[in-house]
Amino acid sequence: MLRRGRFGRPMDAMASEYTSSMQVDVRLFSPVVQINAAHTVMLAERKIISPQDAAAILRALCDLHAKGIKALELRPELEDIHMAVEEFVVATTSEEVGGKLHTAKSRNDQVAAAIRVALRLEILEIRAALLELVGSLTALAEKNVSTVMPGYTHLQIAQPTTFAHHLAAHAWAFIRDLERLELVYVQANSSPMGACALAGTSFPVDPIRVARLLGFKRLSENTMDAVGSRDFALHTMAALAILMSDLSRLAEELVLWSSAEFDTIEMPDEFSSTSSIMPQKKNPVVAEIARAKAGRVGGALLAALTVMKALPQSYSLDLQELTPMLWDAVDQTKSSVRIMSRAIGAIKPKVENMRRRAEESFAVATELADTLVRDAGLAFRDAHSVVGRMVASATEAGKSPKDLSFEDLQSACREVLNRDIQLSEVKFRPALNLERCVEARALPGAPAPKAMRAQINLLKREMKIRKKLVRAEKRAILKAEEKLLKLARRMSR
């Protein structure tokens, strides 16, 4: 259709397939129909086309909307879904009437608008899924505020903490991911319609009306920027790549904890596979794939950054190549967050193993040193050295933490500081008690059960606020869609 006036020959078949976006465009079907409907409504309202022509076009569009994408012929030589929809309208009405559909718009603004319409909903879905995941983590944490486990640094056992505290650490990262996605949403939810090819139009269009009909909250401030920018896509992919980075860290821990060596969670059969005949061998495949997907989403971001690098204004076809990367990042993230949310909801902590590991290590050593500072007046660095020496001797002698005696401490003190320590023996034993040690860390954010309950309440409040926002934003765009279709149907009569 486009080549009629200008070109003698059709496009080379291989070139046509290479440059067509038809296959990927499938997910833009509904947005493209909506955009055409909103545009037509506005054209009629502004008397740029006649009510009769508008009615005929809207009839065709409503018809197409009802029939779905299978009504379209998706030949690659039509280049993209935008031309396929226009062709349908022309075929259903006439060359003359259907030929008016593209008045005062261009594929350039329409492509950008369609991606944004489709993306808005995806971001909301990912935010909803992320809230589910935070919910799963919070629910599991709530059951485990008193489940003592070792806290790690450098993958070495460092200090006792609780399973709840550990799970909540991940939850807060996801809350920040949500916060980022909220800005992503705001920036994506802006209408480029009216920008046409790049310089706007001399028709008296009403871009604000079109934006409202499509449920957009903002309007592009510059028509060249409207068609030539994709930073909203880069921004989305960046937020998703960071989210997946956070998710991969949780996934890694599921893999570690499922190993025979850690053995601190039970991954249920439904989320495991077996590839061999060993019964202890339940492969944590969901976590493995989620971990790997972080690479995939990061790669998509990088690919997109490379595509955009040094691209002059305004629209170039390179931008088309960026869109599948965006959808891949969206799809991989969405499914990963959803499945991890289910997996977290299903894992069973092996509470005794967690506690035993914490107990067998010298995880309480810090607390003992702190006690020496607090109750025996030692400088922190001295206390650090005394306890270090005590534990070194214990290890050499094959003693485990529970075998330690007050005398061991005194003798270490003599070795290091050349004097006895001034500590009442009653203070010594409790310092080695895991539960006491955890309970003593009672400031906001720390693992003490009481503090954790407060932290969980904070998480719940965050979820509540953010869920409400997701719901409100979803409602707004669905309502706009419904209203638009109703209006289109009314005007098509």
Add this chain to the structure above:
Amino acid sequence: MLRRGRFGRPMDAMASEYTSSMQVDVRLFSPVVQINAAHTVMLAERKIISPQDAAAILRALCDLHAKGIKALELRPELEDIHMAVEEFVVATTSEEVGGKLHTAKSRNDQVAAAIRVALRLEILEIRAALLELVGSLTALAEKNVSTVMPGYTHLQIAQPTTFAHHLAAHAWAFIRDLERLELVYVQANSSPMGACALAGTSFPVDPIRVARLLGFKRLSENTMDAVGSRDFALHTMAALAILMSDLSRLAEELVLWSSAEFDTIEMPDEFSSTSSIMPQKKNPVVAEIARAKAGRVGGALLAALTVMKALPQSYSLDLQELTPMLWDAVDQTKSSVRIMSRAIGAIKPKVENMRRRAEESFAVATELADTLVRDAGLAFRDAHSVVGRMVASATEAGKSPKDLSFEDLQSACREVLNRDIQLSEVKFRPALNLERCVEARALPGAPAPKAMRAQINLLKREMKIRKKLVRAEKRAILKAEEKLLKLARRMSR
């Protein structure tokens, strides 16, 4: 110092150099001194250490602050700046007094805090530089609202626009970059102090007090998350990578426009180099480097995403490796934005060349087709075909746009639609006029001079609001710093 209690042998020299962050830590000097001061003030206020000990430590810190980093011995075997500062305090006071400095804190929370303190200021500087750049673009645009130039898609001349419109397209992308960096700032400006190694502390510390003394606006909600997360760094680098992507597009255009083929701007000598003897050859080196730096910053982001992938909780030394990438992204972006702001301020548009290129092309064809739709009642697709045919014939006949006659149009119409067109000849000529064509695109965001002036006012308003925000945030942290030092000096007496 740290190894005293635990290890028999010193670290292998090569390993020590390999794992030390000393060299990179130099930029953390001032933040580390501040954090130690704030922490000591709080320890004294909460009576965890005595006023005398606090005074001695604060004296040492104030002394160090005054002398600067050259007072420190930066041997790699000290591992990092944190140990170097502590060593200085111990050396200045005594093992006993200085040894109390590290009470109720850990390198883990201190490292995270120091990076955030240093980063906050950098983000503000980049935002300020970006506002300068937007200012340069806006000022240049303001002088060129009537400078007609070709608008491009696919690097093909598409429609006439103005230099102002083109420059503003870039400005809006930078405004969105600013918006992103504002959230980056909010997320980064959160205090991890009090988290200690990963599980908080049993000392009755006051993390809110420390946060306030350091000018932080938020507090970490979970101590493990506080020391083990670096999504604030990924977030920063992602925002910078997108910014640099936007900048590389502007840089590419400077390179193109400086070429003999485009020849639409004059890059002043101060921003050019010559490597040969041709006088027309002024290499646009600033733009070339800025374009390339986009790759560097994107690479830093990707490196950081890879480092974080699948890292279990909480702190691992891998996080240390991420910090130089963060600073590199910050430094490269800051200098690129600054130099591009100066370069934009210095370029001279070759106004006649811009206009001539627009004139020689058939950039007005769209407007003519729109006129046929508006005034002759053609469907858009028919108008598109008619004008296409007319221009194809003109090209074959070697005619340039200004040679086109009304008869050419009619004859194209007859060929394509088999009939004459119903258009008054008076409507024909103006449709081919560049200025009229630009003026007709008068909706918000479009290039018409009047619309552009409104757009420029919008840009100025955006700048004003955002500059105010930067100033307020900068003032807040500088005030906190000043207040902290004053307090430290007072308490050190």
Add this chain to the structure above:
Amino acid sequence: MLRRGRFGRPMDAMASEYTSSMQVDVRLFSPVVQINAAHTVMLAERKIISPQDAAAILRALCDLHAKGIKALELRPELEDIHMAVEEFVVATTSEEVGGKLHTAKSRNDQVAAAIRVALRLEILEIRAALLELVGSLTALAEKNVSTVMPGYTHLQIAQPTTFAHHLAAHAWAFIRDLERLELVYVQANSSPMGACALAGTSFPVDPIRVARLLGFKRLSENTMDAVGSRDFALHTMAALAILMSDLSRLAEELVLWSSAEFDTIEMPDEFSSTSSIMPQKKNPVVAEIARAKAGRVGGALLAALTVMKALPQSYSLDLQELTPMLWDAVDQTKSSVRIMSRAIGAIKPKVENMRRRAEESFAVATELADTLVRDAGLAFRDAHSVVGRMVASATEAGKSPKDLSFEDLQSACREVLNRDIQLSEVKFRPALNLERCVEARALPGAPAPKAMRAQINLLKREMKIRKKLVRAEKRAILKAEEKLLKLARRMSR
């Protein structure tokens, strides 16, 4: 099938879909059938299974081979194509006989083998396509050894060269890409069969026999490495990413040259699209997409590097996630090279425009300076300054290169060196002649027509050798395949 002995419950449907590789595995169908056939042949030859069982299994496999993949049920709960093929064999034979197929092998070695079998052929196809592209460039170069055009540095016109010289510059980069892909092929063409899950097997298998039957040239030297390594995939993707980087540079030039500003090639209609109504506007869409694909392939490499980072031995399911990235890199590269080869074959250089651009610039300035060094005894830096001054004055006076006189040179000399130049006037004029200037650059590798013809011959020789290698390697694997199927059919009787 696998879960029968071990698990009580089936996999969660969402988890099953999330972790299944079935969809991507489709392209492994033929390799998997071959591997099973080769393995069965060997099992029978080593008497690990009976001739009767082998015959039944091979019958099923030959049947499957004939019917194609549509004979398989590709349900995600079967996990992958490997299980689907085994299920088919079991269904066609019996649980008892078909159950023997997996004797002494594992999915771990089979997956690695199947990817390598499929990849080998793809690498050969890409090498063949690349040779086509070098062929197109060489053919076009051959026609243009005397086509003078400006040579650029910094996108500034620097010195005259020829179109042939420019095209050949790209060709040599592709030759190096070929060289890299040849090593990729050698490393990929190595058999992991016999490694089983990770530790080999206690059955008396013959891995060398299986490797030969499958046309492999090498054998994995360590069974754990055989199943746990994917550096052959990273290596492939790295080579392809570099290739696409080279290709994107050629694509960029097609975009530039097609612009109205450069206007030095005509991109034929078959490889262009139009999105608007301007006749001069033929969008170079093939080149744009090829340029963008470089980002995509680079992103795939990065994603894969991230997936592999820090993955412990041996097989983890993360490796499965890497495979689609490999195929995407392969597919995108293959189609890009092929289409660019066709596009290069179709472009028409605008010879006069090329020459005019060279002529209007001061591209010959270097040659003039060299003449001053050679024939007037000036030091190079002095000659550089004299000519620079001459051209600066000419530009100011609005003179073009052909207006330059000997007196202009003398006066510049006096200004810069304070003396007259000792140059016979007969040497002056020829130094400004474009053709002479090009002809004077006659060393190997330089643009003089004679040298270029020699260079083209070198390119042809490279192509000839490398084509022969591709053909030989392709023949070897196709022959092995044919032989294997014949043997399988024979043994199945």
Add this chain to the structure above:
Amino acid sequence: MLRRGRFGRPMDAMASEYTSSMQVDVRLFSPVVQINAAHTVMLAERKIISPQDAAAILRALCDLHAKGIKALELRPELEDIHMAVEEFVVATTSEEVGGKLHTAKSRNDQVAAAIRVALRLEILEIRAALLELVGSLTALAEKNVSTVMPGYTHLQIAQPTTFAHHLAAHAWAFIRDLERLELVYVQANSSPMGACALAGTSFPVDPIRVARLLGFKRLSENTMDAVGSRDFALHTMAALAILMSDLSRLAEELVLWSSAEFDTIEMPDEFSSTSSIMPQKKNPVVAEIARAKAGRVGGALLAALTVMKALPQSYSLDLQELTPMLWDAVDQTKSSVRIMSRAIGAIKPKVENMRRRAEESFAVATELADTLVRDAGLAFRDAHSVVGRMVASATEAGKSPKDLSFEDLQSACREVLNRDIQLSEVKFRPALNLERCVEARALPGAPAPKAMRAQINLLKREMKIRKKLVRAEKRAILKAEEKLLKLARRMSR
């Protein structure tokens, strides 16, 4: 110096610093001096400059070589080391004589040549370091051919293997890295000298002579390609990124094995740090940093690919920005490989722990199933099910592998297959024996001690051949360097 003829004003100070490569160029000092010397020798030999001028220039260069880089003024406004060296020669000789140094060359070919000269040596150093690492792994493997440990898939214990087998798996990956670096070396070791700015020169230079004097093995086949290509740098970085990916996997295992949960190696104090007071806590910092560096090198590659994307011919300053990424990749890789080689040489396997973990798991289950296939005639899938059932029952009953009885097997067989198994009881017990199980896997590449010894011999042979090659290549370039300096000194008299 360069701007004299052409520009009125000096470069903006900020722009000058932004675009100067002076700081990074420091490592090019010696290559640049060599290249200038080789070029001058050739100019004299070809009588392009007089023996006297050559002598003066060579005297200056020899002097500079002796004094080292501190003799140069590295002001950023000189742009780069190339200009700094030329300035030194001019200052030492005279404007007239020194001004001849740059005859028939350009910074464009000289930059490319200098990077290649510096890079060659670095690649050889990395190859040498990698051979050390393979040596460390092989030596450790040699001591542990009988050290039984669990083999893992999905980080789940799968089958028994040996520590030697596991270490050798890594060694082979590094052998392939070496193979890749050998091609990298060949491609990098090619001389661009003679290409000048991009189009060669009309002076009768002898590029082959210059290449030989500099120890290059190849010559660029096209002068534009010579100055405009950097695929040799991308190729290097790609090979290093893959190498670092391989290294990060080994590093990850050191981290895992050092954990309290795995506890299968002892990382010596010299390669550990402590950040806390727990004696069991020796942080595996070297491995952590090595793991993270994989991200850094991958990021450098990606950055470089992005820089090169869509860069038109020939030289652009963007290429300058790529060089620091190359050196960073080189430096990070070199130090990582070296330190990991030392760390591997120092770790102590905890042999009993390795064995105990293998013993407590059901790692032998595969071997038992294979026995059922071999000696009891079961189909593999049936054997798999029977053993799976047996182990599931044992686990439920709390039995460990050594508690399993023949009756347990029979009862599982009855449950699954509804019949007794036909296996002599004497075959049962040995199937559960770890050592026997390992010994039975005796094919090349498998863990049986005898096979492992053969594999180690193969590794040693590979090392020997490749060491020889590194030595020969290093000798060749060092000899060329020595010879060049001798010749320069002789000609300078």
